[in-house]
Amino acid sequence: MAESVTDLLRQAEVFSRLPEPALRKIGKILRERRVAQHQVLFRQGEPADALFVIIAGRVRISIAGPGGEEKVLAFLGTGDVVGEMGLLSGETRSATATASTNLVVLQLRKVDFDALLTNNVDLMRELARVVARRREATRQRAAQEAEDGQGRGQGMVSVLFAPRGGAGTTTLTTNLAVALAHRAPDHVALVDLNVLFGHVPLLLNLSPRTSLAAISPVSLGQMDRDSFEFYLTTHAASSLRVLSGVLRPEEGELITAAHVRSALELLRRHFTYVIVDTARGFSDVNLTAFELASNILIVCTADRVGIRAVTESQRIFRELLHFPGDPLQYVLNHPSPYVAVSPQQLGQTLQAQFVGSIPFGGDTPTRAALEGQPMVTRWPNSAVSKAIVSLAARFEQQSREAVALSGALAPVSS
Numbered sequence: 001m002a003e004s005v006t007d008l009l010r011q012a013e014v015f016s017r018l019p020e021p022a023l024r025k026i027g028k029i030l031r032e033r034r035v036a037q038h039q040v041l042f043r044q045g046e047p048a049d050a051l052f053v054i055i056a057g058r059v060r061i062s063i064a065g066p067g068g069e070e071k072v073l074a075f076l077g078t079g080d081v082v083g084e085m086g087l088l089s090g091e092t093r094s095a096t097a098t099a100s101t102n103l104v105v106l107q108l109r110k111v112d113f114d115a116l117l118t119n120n121v122d123l124m125r126e127l128a129r130v131v132a133r134r135r136e137a138t139r140q141r142a143a144q145e146a147e148d149g150q151g152r153g154q155g156m157v158s159v160l161f162a163p164r165g166g167a168g169t170t171t172l173t174t175n176l177a178v179a180l181a182h183r184a185p186d187h188v189a190l191v192d193l194n195v196l197f198g199h200v201p202l203l204l205n206l207s208p209r210t211s212l213a214a215i216s217p218v219s220l221g222q223m224d225r226d227s228f229e230f231y232l233t234t235h236a237a238s239s240l241r242v243l244s245g246v247l248r249p250e251e252g253e254l255i256t257a258a259h260v261r262s263a264l265e266l267l268r269r270h271f272t273y274v275i276v277d278t279a280r281g282f283s284d285v286n287l288t289a290f291e292l293a294s295n296i297l298i299v300c301t302a303d304r305v306g307i308r309a310v311t312e313s314q315r316i317f318r319e320l321l322h323f324p325g326d327p328l329q330y331v332l333n334h335p336s337p338y339v340a341v342s343p344q345q346l347g348q349t350l351q352a353q354f355v356g357s358i359p360f361g362g363d364t365p366t367r368a369a370l371e372g373q374p375m376v377t378r379w380p381n382s383a384v385s386k387a388i389v390s391l392a393a394r395f396e397q398q399s400r401e402a403v404a405l406s407g408a409l410a411p412v413s414s
């Protein structure tokens with residue numbers, strides 16, 4: 001393993017605040033285990049004899065429905081702890097944990113754990129806190145589901161946003177959308193909410209005939225997919241549908257929050273992925289897009305101005321906007337060859353893990369833009385394109401997990 005065991009443990013919420021000596025003690029009694037995809041880590045009803053810290057891979061938590069079908073409750077990934085509830089309460093497992101990818105975990109056995117707890121008050125307190133928070137989250141989700149039953153069959157709305165200009169947001173949005181459209185033809189829409197100088201159509205060599213500004217929010221609310229197609233421009237090479245906010249800068253003020261809401265609600269009913277490019281700032285247009293987003297991807301750059309802008313935005317999201325859940329994700333882009341801060345340092349400053357890191361691509365992104373061809377098609381083997389394609393794969397996984405979580409009773413996979 002590249003990182004030390006204590007570093008890995010610190011990534012797990014439950015252990016994150018423990019002092020170094022306590023972490024080292026725990027580290028000594030953990031055992032590394034590898035679990036192949038589809039294998040069961042533990043089963044509902046079994047005695048709880050261990051907890052696991054996920055080092056790499058994803059775990060699906062599920063319970064059996066009335067007819068024995070699998071009902072998925074959650075997906076957990078690197079740094080998450082699995083199975084601590086039963087371990088604390090001494091009850092049997094309340095759910096089944098299955099490796100949804102190949103998995104590396106650290107196992108903490110109950111016998112060793114009990115011995116450790118008796119002489120570690122800090123750990124005890126910390127675990128109690130995490131368990132209480134998990135219970136509350138589960139309760140809230142159940143209440144929410146009972147109330148609206150929404151989310152079922154809804155596409156994933158992903159908003160890309162950079163608080164500083166020139167971070168590469170439009171380049172990333174466009175290429176990510178094209179990469180997704182290659183994987184899911186006819187299921188991806190891209191919305192250009194740069195209501196002043198949007199240039200998504202230029203990057204794709206498209207000439208939209210109309211725009212969101214030309215429709216009234218009321219008629220948007222009543223439109224079906226066929227009539228809405230008229231407002232979308234198809235990028236023939238990838239099948240991607242593009243919706244431009246405006247055709248001309250002076251139309252910018254015609255776009256209201258109501259437009260954005262109706263358009264995104266309509267699009268997510270008909271597309272698996274709705275990818276949104278935004279301009280800088282916390283305008284009404286952006287706030288509405290954030291509100292409807294399944295995930296908000298903050299595009300970061302490794303320079304001081306960029307970092308400052310991102311930390312300030314984090315404060316605004318946290319203190320003023322209070323979106324439910326945890327929609328913020330971070331991607332690191334390198335629009336210039338200069339790196340003022342290392343990715344590790346950056347991750348620490350922002351207290352964030354990056355879902356992707358896009359290297360500097362020299363002049364290729366700009367050349368691709370001039371030619372009106374997306375990078376991922378023009379230079380599919382470049383490091384930039386590969387990084388964007390793996391981001392698309394990650395989105396795909398996230399979307400699959402969201403579908404599983406939306407309550408669909410999927411047949412149990414072997």
Ligand SMILES: Nc1ncnc2c1ncn2[C@@H]1O[C@H](COP(=O)(O)OP(=O)(O)OP(=O)(O)O)[C@@H](O)[C@H]1O
Binds near residue numbers: 162167168280335358
């Ligand atoms: N990884 C990269 N490597 C090299 N050049 C890049 C990279 N990412 C973006 N660029 C270039 O940086 C410039 C700015 O990119 P882009 O227009 O996508 O940024 P933006 O965040 O959308 O900017 P704006 O604030 O104007 O909306 C473009 O010329 C683009 O080709």
Ligand SMILES: [Mg+2]
Binds near residue numbers: 169171194
């Ligand atoms: Mg842009």
